[in-house]
Amino acid sequence: MAFFFSRDTKVFMEWSEDGTTAQTALYEIPVLDGFSFSQGTNTSEITLSEAATSAGYSKRGRAMFTDSFAPAEWSFNTYMRPTKSGSNAKYVSGDHADAAKHFAVEGPLWAAMGATDYDKACGGDAFGGTNSQVFDFANSNNVQVGSFNMYFVLGAAKDATSALYTTGTDGVTIYKLADCSVGSASIDFDIEGIAQIGWSGNGKTIEEAASLNTEASGATAKGLIREGVDTTSNFIRQKLTDLALVYDASEVAGTVGSLGSSDTTFAVTLTGGNITIENNNTYLTPETIGQVNLPLGHVTGTRSVSGNFTCYLNDVANGSLDLFEKLQESRGVITNAFAMTFNIGGGSNTPRVAVALPKAHLELPTHDLSDVISVDVAFHGLSSDLSSATAANATNEVSVTYVGA
Numbered sequence: 287m288a289f290f291f292s293r294d295t296k297v298f299m300e301w302s303e304d305g306t307t308a309q310t311a312l313y314e315i316p317v318l319d320g321f322s323f324s325q326g327t328n329t330s331e332i333t334l335s336e337a338a339t340s341a342g343y344s345k346r347g348r349a350m351f352t353d354s355f356a357p358a359e360w361s362f363n364t365y366m367r368p369t370k371s372g373s374n375a376k377y378v379s380g381d382h383a384d385a386a387k388h389f390a391v392e393g394p395l396w397a398a399m400g401a402t403d404y405d406k407a408c409g410g411d412a413f414g415g416t417n418s419q420v421f422d423f424a425n426s427n428n429v430q431v432g433s434f435n436m437y438f439v440l441g442a443a444k445d446a447t448s449a450l451y452t453t454g455t456d457g458v459t460i461y462k463l464a465d466c467s468v469g470s471a472s473i474d475f476d477i478e479g480i481a482q483i484g485w486s487g488n489g490k491t492i493e494e495a496a497s498l499n500t501e502a503s504g505a506t507a508k509g510l511i512r513e514g515v516d517t518t519s520n521f522i523r524q525k526l527t528d529l530a531l532v533y534d535a536s537e538v539a540g541t542v543g544s545l546g547s548s549d550t551t552f553a554v555t556l557t558g559g560n561i562t563i564e565n566n567n568t569y570l571t572p573e574t575i576g577q578v579n580l581p582l583g584h585v586t587g588t589r590s591v592s593g594n595f596t597c598y599l600n601d602v603a604n605g606s607l608d609l610f611e612k613l614q615e616s617r618g619v620i621t622n623a624f625a626m627t628f629n630i631g632g633g634s635n636t637p638r639v640a641v642a643l644p645k646a647h648l649e650l651p652t653h654d655l656s657d658v659i660s661v662d663v664a665f666h667g668l669s670s671d672l673s674s675a676t677a678a679n680a681t682n683e684v685s686v687t688y689v690g691a
Contacts, residue, residue, distance in 0.1 A: 288441075288457045292319060296442035297362065298498070300435040300506055301394045303413070305403040311377065311508035312500055313394045316515050318482065321362035323438060323463060325492045327578075328354045328571075354579035357569035358463050360436065361486035366473075366522050366630065367391040368419075368637035369514035370690035376413040382513040387414025390639075390688040391514040393421070395485055398432030399468035399565060401425040407432075422685040424677040429585055431565060436463040436489065437498055449510070451498045460498050463489035467584045469567050473630070473641065475559040475595070481522035481630050481639065488569055490581045519691055522631035522638065529554050529595060530627040531609075537645055537670075541618025544611065552604045557660060559595030561628065561641055563684060566590060591643065591667030591683040599659045606661050610651045621647055626665065636691040643667040643684050 297317050303309035333348040369391055371383035383389040390396065397407035404413075406425040439445075441457040453460050466489035473483050502509035514520055533550040535542060566587030572579045601607045613622070626646045631638035645668045651661040667683035674680040 290440045290457070290459065292321070294441050294443040294457075295321070296439045297321070298437040298439065298500070298510075299394050299398075300437070301398060301404060301432070302434075303404045308507050310506040311511045312504075312506045313382075314510065314512040314515050315362075315364060315392060315395065316367075317362040317364055321360075321438075323358065323360040323461065323492060325358040326356045327352050328356055352578050353573065354571045355491065355581065357571075357581045357584075358466075358489035358492045359486070360463055360466065360489065361484070363482050363484050364392045364395070366481040366483060366639050366688075367514055367517075367520040368522070368639055368688040368690040369517060369520045371414055371513060377508045377511070380510055380512050382511050383414030383419075387416065388419045388688060388690045389414040389514075390419060390421075391520065392483065393419065393688070394434075395468055395483075396421040396471070396686060398434055398466075399426075399471060399563070400431065402428060402430065402432055417689070419688045420685055421687075423589070423681050423683070425681075426565075426586075426589060427677065427681055430583065431467060431567075431586055433465050433467055433583065436466045437461070437495065438463070439498060449499065449501045449504070451500075453494060453496055460495040462493050462495040463491070464493065465490040465583055467567050468565065470562065470564050472560060472562040473593075473628075475524060475527060475556055475628075475630075477525045477527065477556065477558065479524050481524050481527075488567065488584065490569070490583065520637050524630070526632040526635055526638075527556060527628065527630045528633055529556050530625075530629065530633070532625045534623040534625050534645065537623030538619055538621065540620035541616075543616030543618050545613070545616045545619060545622065550604060552606075552609050553602055554595070554597050554606055554609070557596045557598060559593060559628075561591070561593040561684075564590040564592075589681075589683065592665065594662055594664045596654070596660055596662045599653065599661050606651070609663070610661060613648060613650050621668075623668075624648055624665070636689055638689050640687040640689075641684065642687070644682055645670060 297315045299313045330351045334345045338344040374381040397404040400423040401407035438461045440459045445456045469487040500510040531552045567584040569581040626643040628641040646665045649664040651663045654660045671679040
């Protein structure tokens, strides 16, 4: 008998550049401790309730029926790892991007969250740009977003073969989560830590797979992509992160009040915070009686971008104290508007990631009366024009830009 240890596990994502099988690759996704995957069932219970017979006997049992399998659930954390590709072209010797192009090790997850394939998620530049790689959600207004298979290979670190994992050999067991989608990405600002993202989503089923061949023409046409996985220079120190916060008077609805009629830059130094992007996906499942039904697939819900940031209360000009006062005194403002850019790792350092919200609505800050008094500001990312048929205006709540070293 052999035990399985979570630290021996490797995670792979089967994903296509353009939605075709010919451009499908297997991406290694380095995950942190604490990953999970599971699937439950939906059941019906039938109970009996009757009066007693003349002998005093009353049936009071119950029966259980499995109606359907619930959608599988998965979650894990990854580090944010902006990387600049080597000299090879994409797919050559396991490289992710074209030569000297910027990309993200966890980029396939961003792509699956924002479009039906990798190309569409990056404006046609799936495998890196010369100066950066941008995930802009311009093609996310779809009934479905990316659908992919995910493999959790338990015991992979102990496997003796270089390209083939086989269940039952060398202490390996492979679980395949079919037709997955990304539901949520959450970025926390732990200024003492390394920048990371919490991912969660669903799939149709969890099955034990007999094997996983990572070579080209194995599980995928292009084989295993793992560039940047073993690199140690592509981690980001959160303490270098800064926030650019600019009041945009032209986008305000209502009477501006103390916020004024001209743009204002506020000086805010972060002590913490979070950005969460949600797809709010729903998996549809038939309800045919007499059989166990499986989920058919997902449909997207309302795209939601929200979060909060914390900072010390200070009285510098246009600091956090002024921000609170101006929001408090602008009671005629129906929707305020701030352009926010979180420069994770710094605005000019490499590697770095910029998360931009061109139009954010700020809630009234709340005070935290600790040893050093601070404020917590909740925000919501909004599109420029909710009703616009143009993707540039209807889907621009947030963009994520990676710049590798």
